[in-house]
Amino acid sequence: MSAPVLAIEGLTKQFGAVRAVDDLTFTVRPGAVTGFLGPNGAGKTTTLRMLLGLTRPTGGRALVGDREYAAHPRPGRVVGAALEASSFHPGRTGLGHLEVFAPQVGVSRARCRQVLEAVGLDHAASQRVGRYSLGMRQRLGLATALLADPPVIVLDEPTNGLDPEGIVWIRRLLRQFAAEGRTVLVSSHLLREVEASVDEVVVIAQGRLRHASSLAELRTRATPAAYVVAPRPDVLATLATDRGWTTTADGDGLVVDGATAAEVGAAAHTAGIELHELVRRDVDLEALFFELTRPEANR
Numbered sequence: 001m002s003a004p005v006l007a008i009e010g011l012t013k014q015f016g017a018v019r020a021v022d023d024l025t026f027t028v029r030p031g032a033v034t035g036f037l038g039p040n041g042a043g044k045t046t047t048l049r050m051l052l053g054l055t056r057p058t059g060g061r062a063l064v065g066d067r068e069y070a071a072h073p074r075p076g077r078v079v080g081a082a083l084e085a086s087s088f089h090p091g092r093t094g095l096g097h098l099e100v101f102a103p104q105v106g107v108s109r110a111r112c113r114q115v116l117e118a119v120g121l122d123h124a125a126s127q128r129v130g131r132y133s134l135g136m137r138q139r140l141g142l143a144t145a146l147l148a149d150p151p152v153i154v155l156d157e158p159t160n161g162l163d164p165e166g167i168v169w170i171r172r173l174l175r176q177f178a179a180e181g182r183t184v185l186v187s188s189h190l191l192r193e194v195e196a197s198v199d200e201v202v203v204i205a206q207g208r209l210r211h212a213s214s215l216a217e218l219r220t221r222a223t224p225a226a227y228v229v230a231p232r233p234d235v236l237a238t239l240a241t242d243r244g245w246t247t248t249a250d251g252d253g254l255v256v257d258g259a260t261a262a263e264v265g266a267a268a269h270t271a272g273i274e275l276h277e278l279v280r281r282d283v284d285l286e287a288l289f290f291e292l293t294r295p296e297a298n299r
Ligand SMILES: Nc1ncnc2c1ncn2[C@@H]1O[C@H](COP(=O)(O)OP(=O)(O)OP(=O)(O)O)[C@@H](O)[C@H]1O
Pocket: 015, 018, 019, 020, 038, 039, 040, 041, 042, 043, 044, 045, 046, 047, 189
């Protein structure tokens, strides 16, 4: 499958006095899961709505491959999207909802049953959507997105309302889509929630791009830290301070901020300091995310 690239080019949306999206530019490549991240009100949904032709941009454009979404002959077959879990007709059954969409994307009723099963809703096929839980509506939204087996999948906060098992399930599904070569864009206001399933991250705040890179590259931006246990923690703490690192007592040992485990090990070795334990501390991505998305005035 050669899935299209998504290209957001100088995209801007002004709602009265509010600039919801402000000259935003980034691309989303196939074969990867891209996390579209930002705090509440950052402009994620507005961006996705512009990408899907549901909101008209004030400026710039959003391309799905070589053209805008609406310019594709059958856009619903190219991009499968789930935006808001609440926008279902409450009187329709889960299956009925999919059957309304099926002709629009040119798929059979049998396919509707197939996707309901794929999202774990076959047992609730004839239940009214009004009685679905938030998690079930999320699954139905995903089923709608998957109906046409599209090469591009766009999901807005898909883990909202899912239980831990559902979150693990959706992570696997996202990974599978990427492995199949699809272009996958998934929004969230929590980096921690998508950390295990994304390859690329696009971070926005106040409608503006704050960061775009691979997740691996973002990690390298975070301050490294190590946990170390030494029989003479005072000597180790002095060494760390001399190197410009900070230390905090933690249980039997010290957390050294600002240094990798390898740097702490090498420095201790050179200084002839005995160590009993030395491990890498996972980088605090959440702190970095908070830093990246702080209001501009406070940066
Ligand atoms: N139709 C609208 N009319 C006026 N203002 C709007 C409209 N839609 C969104 N906004 C405003 O635009 C800004 C961005 O909203 P948006 O929903 O795109 O953010 P978001 O990142 O998706 O947030 P959340 O995570 O809370 O859903 C907010 O200030 C919001 O109040």
